[in-house]
Amino acid sequence: MLSLHRRAPAARLCGSRFGGIAFETCARASYIHLYFGTEAKMDVKALETASGSVDERAVERASSWLARGGLRPTRQRLALATLLVGDGEDRHVTAESLYAASVSGDEKVSLATVYNTLRAFCDAGLMQEVVVDGSKGYFDTRMDDHPHFFWEDTAMLTDAPADQLTIAHLPDAPEGTEISRVDVVIRLRRTPPQA
Numbered sequence: 001m002l003s004l005h006r007r008a009p010a011a012r013l014c015g016s017r018f019g020g021i022a023f024e025t026c027a028r029a030s031y032i033h034l035y036f037g038t039e040a041k042m043d044v045k046a047l048e049t050a051s052g053s054v055d056e057r058a059v060e061r062a063s064s065w066l067a068r069g070g071l072r073p074t075r076q077r078l079a080l081a082t083l084l085v086g087d088g089e090d091r092h093v094t095a096e097s098l099y100a101a102s103v104s105g106d107e108k109v110s111l112a113t114v115y116n117t118l119r120a121f122c123d124a125g126l127m128q129e130v131v132v133d134g135s136k137g138y139f140d141t142r143m144d145d146h147p148h149f150f151w152e153d154t155a156m157l158t159d160a161p162a163d164q165l166t167i168a169h170l171p172d173a174p175e176g177t178e179i180s181r182v183d184v185v186i187r188l189r190r191t192p193p194q195a
């Protein structure tokens with residue numbers, strides 16, 4: 001019996017993905033995972049709340065988060081880190097959604113910078129990338145192994161309950177390789193209303 005919580009000893013490869021299996025999970029309520037998207041009004045509101053509450057405590061959290069990854073707290077990094085972890089909650093973002101979130105802030109960053117900074121956060125072991133469909137990277141501040149729900153109608157990524165997931169068997173890794181990690185992404189679509 002292989003639990004998803006078993007972390008492979010190999011170095012975490014940000015953005016890596018084993019075979020065609022893509023999964024993920026966090027046993028926390030979905031409201032803590034603000035999605036910085038433009039699709040849903042609710043998310044925009046959540047985002048405004050998040051960026052409006054940037055205070056000293058949030059900047060403090062962000063700078064100690066950067067320090068944990070051994071990253072120099074440049075103004076741009078600090079601004080993005082504050083949006084990501086300033087309120088002490090975990091988040092799933094895309095480069096685009098984090099960029100949209102940063103626009104109202106004082107520190108102007110380009111989309112390319114946001115993307116590169118997210119990559120740097122991954123390389124520093126502060127975030128992990130969740131590959132949903134190969135075309136768009138989602139970045140997660142939660143670092144333990146956990147499955148995700150991907151909401152196809154809103155392209156939103158949220159944590160799925162890890163304690164309900166069991167992976168009974170995985171294919172043997174081809175000779176000369178070992179499993180680096182297993183991502184679990186459970187895709188959701190809305191069911192038609194009951195007649």
Ligand SMILES: [Zn+2]
Nearest residue numbers: 026140142159
């Ligand atoms: Zn997550």
